[in-house]
Amino acid sequence: MDIAPVSDAQVYTAFALTVFAGLATLLGGGLVLFFNKPNLRMMSFGLAFAAGAMIYVSLTEILNKSIDSFSLSFGEQLGYAWGTVALLLGMVAVLLLDKLIPNPHETIERKQIGEMGQEQLLRTGMLTLLAISAHNLPEGMATFFATLESVMLGAPLAVAIAIHNIPEGVAIALPVYMATHRKSYALLASLVSGLAEPLGAALGYFILAPFLNTTVYGVIFGLMGGVMIYLALDELLPTAKRYSKGHETVYGLISGMAALASSLVLFKFVQ
Helix, strand or coil: CCCCCCCHHHHHHHHHHHHHHHHHHHHHHHHHHHCCCCCHHHHHHHHHHHHHHHHHHHHHHHHHHHHHHHHHHHCHHHHHHHHHHHHHHHHHHHHHHHHHCCCHHHHHHHCCHHHHHHHHHHHHHHHHHHHHHHHHHHHHHHHHHHHHHCHHHHHHHHHHHHHHHHHHHHHHHHHHHHHHCCHHHHHHHHHHHHHHHHHHHHHHHHHHHHHCCHHHHHHHHHHHHHHHHHHHHHHHHHHHHHCCCCCHHHHHHHHHHHHHHHHHHHHHHHC
């Protein structure tokens, strides 16, 4: 992908909008400060909310971006096929990682409930952090390059991404806070994930821009969607169900889908 010459002002504006979108994750994590003590039902709702958001955005937005990118390179039929393959390969990649890194589920019987809960929560929080950070890298690139082309295009994209970064920040901060009881750690985890967006912009501008093409974007979006779906189904939802006392899991799942759907609908209106 060739990038046309741009002015320093355009670069600074694009980077500023990318930082704004990324820091919305920290804003979401800051909501944890309003909790006086850990609440297992809120934990269940928050994890299911994250799962719903990840599943919805992966199947409706990320997969479509992968298919569209592949279609530009190989045509509509092969584009659909390669996008689907990339999504499934993303799931397989995390499955293999799960085989290499033993899941603490196997040692539940030999642990105290409290100890098991903290370890599982922390592991879930870290995996959520990694998955969302991986998602934020191409989001940062998308915001940055869209703004370089046109501020009128990049600004609404940055706002839409910021809106759905807020619940992502909550999804990261909640399990970390529940596991460590340290609000500073929860905020730090949210901040790290948010900084992935300006990092993605910097990588795209200084390193990756000469090599990016529609095929590479198709692979990235497809793999990312598969990873997020696997994480939601294998980690977030089972953990949410374990800490629920009623219907918090399904309420959180539906709310997460609704929040992401609303942000995407808003983006369509402001385009």
